[in-house]
Amino acid sequence: MGSFAHEPVMVAEVVDAFAPVPAGLLVDGTVGGGGHAGALLEARRDSVVLGLDRDAEAVAAAGERLSGYGARVLVRQSGFEDLAGMVASPEVVALGLPPGEGGVSPRQVRHEPLKVVGVLFDLGVSSWQLDEPGRGFAFRVDAPLDMRMDRSQALSALDVVNGYEEAELARVIARYGEERFARAIARAIVAHRPVETTAALAEVVKQAIPAPARRTGPHPARRTFQAIRMEVNAELDHLGAGLDAAFSVLAPGGRLAVLSYHSLEDRMVKERFVAWSSRPPVPRGLPVTGTPGPVPPGRLVTRGAARPGAAEVAVTPRAESARLRVLERPAPGGES
Template sequence: MQYQHTPVLPEQLISGMQIKSGGIYLDCTVGGGGHSALILQKFADIKLVAIDHDAMAIAAAQANLSIFGDRIKFWHGNFSQYQPEQKFDGIIADLGVSSAQLDIPERGFSFRDCGDLDMRMDQSQSLTAADIINNFGETELAKIFFELGEERYSYRIARAIANARPLHTTTQLADVIFHAVPRNYRYGRIHPATRVFQALRITVNQELKSLETLLEKSPDWLEAGGKIGIISFHSLEDRIVKHRLKEDDRLRVETKKPIMASESETLTNPRSRSAKLRIATKTSYED
């Protein structure tokens, strides 16, 4: 299926990063290449390295960004494992699951349509959401749902899952969760399976651990005066980004409050509603 993705906060990100002529930039989550294209279009002498651990995303970005020729290089893998060969004038990361991944049922990120319980961003890895759901103990499942999904009915849901196993599809799991929670909780602002699916995805892909590693390493990848811009989509990610940027002596935070999508953007791209952008600048301080 075609990989399509609308980048969030595009104008705010490009403006905040203060893209400069002759710069070298790193896109840690290239996806379909939307943000990278905007950076490369700013000046004809800009170069960029694009990373993604989803092979489908890399293939789509290579096709979408082919017009930029050798100005862009690609690296397939988790950004936490990347080892740069040069320093950058700016680093960006658009965290979480993309629109394209959500819209392809076979990937298992959404319960809107029936698909395998997969959720792997890197499909060469072995661990899937089905492995977690069908093999982890009740207590471990409840801990994952509570800590990574902030789900208050975590134990109740974990018990229902254990009693219903084996589960193989996204819709099977969503139905078990729906009937596990109290009736007045089933018809809230979001579907009761939403937080569990978030927690599973984070666990499968070790997203928070990878983010922590990126925030620890990436300031050393920046030139003095270079900027890092991180877009997050839920409170767990944003909390980590906020505190790590603030606590890092190598960085100066430029966004006292996160930059969020305008009303017009949320109307045309509803998934931008929860996006938060934080930006920091590399100071000249060195250990």
């Protein structure tokens, strides 16, 4: 079994993003191997971390890695789209701030649930998931096609690759893979069915791509694998629901930080953040009085997306495509 431990992406920037929030509950919606969660537990000793992941194996690994933090951390298997329900669950409501930080132990006094002062999403798959042969995510590691983050889910990559109609497969590969040869790839996959392993799929995709295009850039199957993974795990649907849930539970002064690695994800994050931080336009026909409209519920902390530094990309190639966006729910009177 591979190791979950890998350098979390833009960890210093993520820790900085949460430095100004009040003490309370920090939710890591994609706890993975616990890298970001560990850094937050170190940096915010006045706060408690709830780590969520769809992947039971990630939950086990993160739980073990973070066990030294005792009652300051709770790790549970859940999709971040269900974040509001998790935050309202009895065991989370029972959490208290660490003693010595003005907090109370849950057993001492009945207390108000902790305020959600931070939510982090570090999207996509972990390097452990990619490297682990049994998971069937990666074109570089031969394994039966699978790609489910939550292995209790029915739909797997095997079903998508062998069961989807050609046109539907082409649509998935074009949209999520942003692959210009999507139709040729879908045609080749259908012609070679059944395609049952990652190596077989990688070879079919490679052969479907014109030779000159194969010779440049990353592995020719990379975009198709990414697309099928996003389809299997309904990643964009969950992201939309997760962002809405996160923003709905965020306390005044709290922050939402999202690390995305795909242009469609980043666009979704950007559009929501811009909408939440904009004053609604004055309705047509109403006089523009010069008085500002209602205060928007959010404030952009990052203008544009933050990118990793060259030094980080040199050590962690996965960081190269990372985009970090941070939004704050302003505290009353704190709005600029």
